[in-house]
Amino acid sequence: SAPARPPGQADLALRRSACRVLIGNWTGHSTVPSHGLYPHQWSWDSAFIAIGLRHLSPLRAQRELETLLGAQWGDGRVPHIVFNRAVPLGAYFPSPDFWRSGAAGAAAGAPAALETSGIVQPPVHALAAWLVHRADPASSARRGFLARVYPRLVAWHGYLADRRDLGGGGLAAVVHPWEPGMDNSPCWDGPLARIEPAAAGSFRRADLVHGAAADRPTDLDYGRYVRLAAEYRDHGYRDAAAPHPFAVEDPGFNALFVASEHALARIAQALGGEPDVHRERAAALTDALVERLWSPEAGQFLSRDLRADGAGRPAGQLVPGRSAAGLLPLLAPGLPPAVVEALLETAQGPHFGLGTTVRLLPSYDLRGAAFDPHRYWRGPAWFNVNWLLERGLRLHGAGQRADALAEEILRAAENSRFAEYVDPYTGAGRGTRDFGWTAALALDLLA
Numbered sequence: 480s481a482p483a484r485p486p487g488q489a490d491l492a493l494r495r496s497a498c499r500v501l502i503g504n505w506t507g508h509s510t511v512p513s514h515g516l517y518p519h520q521w522s523w524d525s526a527f528i529a530i531g532l533r534h535l536s537p538l539r540a541q542r543e544l545e546t547l548l549g550a551q552w553g554d555g556r557v558p559h560i561v562f563n564r565a566v567p568l569g570a571y572f573p574s575p576d577f578w579r580s581g582a583a584g585a586a587a588g589a590p591a592a593l594e595t596s597g598i599v600q601p602p603v604h605a606l607a608a609w610l611v612h613r614a615d616p617a618s619s620a621r622r623g624f625l626a627r628v629y630p631r632l633v634a635w636h637g638y639l640a641d642r643r644d645l646g647g648g649g650l651a652a653v654v655h656p657w658e659p660g661m662d663n664s665p666c667w668d669g670p671l672a673r674i675e676p677a678a679a680g681s682f683r684r685a686d687l688v689h690g691a692a693a694d695r696p697t698d699l700d701y702g703r704y705v706r707l708a709a710e711y712r713d714h715g716y717r718d719a720a721a722p723h724p725f726a727v728e729d730p731g732f733n734a735l736f737v738a739s740e741h742a743l744a745r746i747a748q749a750l751g752g753e754p755d756v757h758r759e760r761a762a763a764l765t766d767a768l769v770e771r772l773w774s775p776e777a778g779q780f781l782s783r784d785l786r787a788d789g790a791g792r793p794a795g796q797l798v799p800g801r802s803a804a805g806l807l808p809l810l811a812p813g814l815p816p817a818v819v820e821a822l823l824e825t826a827q828g829p830h831f832g833l834g835t836t837v838r839l840l841p842s843y844d845l846r847g848a849a850f851d852p853h854r855y856w857r858g859p860a861w862f863n864v865n866w867l868l869e870r871g872l873r874l875h876g877a878g879q880r881a882d883a884l885a886e887e888i889l890r891a892a893e894n895s896r897f898a899e900y901v902d903p904y905t906g907a908g909r910g911t912r913d914f915g916w917t918a919a920l921a922l923d924l925l926a
């Protein structure tokens with residue numbers, strides 16, 4: 480539930496501008512994160528966008544998720560990008576001619592009639608579907624929304640549980656830094672170091688046309704992203720066949736898996752089905768998170784690198800860097816109380832400084848050597864991460880802190896014109912503006 484706040488004039492104006500962004504970014508069947516930088520449909524963006532859109536148009540919010548799930552592959556994966564054919568090829572890199580989903584992904588069941596990427600993003604969709612349904616149960620029931628999306632969401636989670644448990648410990652692994660959605664987190668520097676980058680001249684970045692180079696990943700990062708994606712593609716996007724030189728268990732990705740599995744239980748119940756299977760998986764995932772990724776020394780969750788680093792470090796080690804992803808398991812209802820307590824302390828402690836040195840949770844350790852307040856996922860504060868933390872705080876009884884964070888999120892969204900991310904110290908906007916999930920999640924907090 481959202482914080483209780485009297486709707487002042489400022490909030491009404493903010494609500495109007497958030498709606499303006501969502502209307503402007505709507506393409507007729509889904510919403511772009513940004514017309515310039517990201518002119519297609521993105522997987523976890525669409526889930527966050529639907530969560531806000533439900534306050535403006537429950538029907539559009541339902542369609543947003545239906546469009547995304549309509550691009551699901553036969554093996555259950557939900558691709559991280561669904562391309563809009565009306566957008567010129569050069570507008571975004573990597574474009575459909577790089578992914579070649581229809582041909583290269585045929586064995587994995589890529590839809591022949593659509594163009595998509597072949598990797599995934601965090602599973603926020605079941606949570607979004609449940610929240611969208613709750614916004615207007617009557618229209619949801621009339622359109623059979625839950626009945627329509629439930630089997631697809633089950634298949635999606637099945638893909639993650641069956642094909643992506645690369646470590647064999649009950650968690651889903653990501654196989655590309657784009658998959659956890661926090662592309663250039665310093666936590667990936669180690670696992671990426673062993674990847675030979677694609678030759679500099681072999682691809683052309685489109686992002687630098689719209690974004691400042693200092694706010695974006697480096698060319699070296701891109702070379703590695705390209706190499707990894709091309710290799711996966713060249714193995715038919717088949718998880719059993721691909722070598723997956725980048726294979727990491729990320730606490731944020733798996734925390735969202737837990738939250739969405741709980742949402743699936745609610746959806747199953749609403750449909751008169753069987754919720755227990757989902758509750759059981761949520762509980763098993765929560766146990767695996769604690770067992771495999773909790774670091775009592777760090778007071779937070781860390782990522783686990785499933786591969787050896789080539790410099791003598793064996794496979795299966797925790798990555799020492801502190802990402803904000805390591806606090807997102809606060810979204811899990813069944814955490815041990817001592818873990819919850821430590822997470823709350825870490826969020827406010829010197830590494831993340833929430834409510835002390837900074838107003839919004841930074842994406843990376845303020846004291847980390849790699850911290851950079853401007854560069855993408857290496858320090859800036861992101862609105863989806865803060866919205867998720869707000870939810871986690873509320874879930875664990877820290878209502879006042881959640882209220883305070885909600886206020887900060889709203890003010891930062893307003894002052895930055897719905898920036899993609901902000902400098903965690905100054906709140907100054909970075910990246911693109913009129914960014915989809917920033918507007919959507921502000922609208923959700925205002926509702």
Ligand code: 9WN
Pocket residue numbers: 512517521523524559657660661662686
């Ligand atoms: C690659 C769309 C996406 C977000 C990601 C964010 C960024 C893409 C890019 O934009 O990634 O997927 O081109 O940089 O890191 O979280 O989903 O908004």
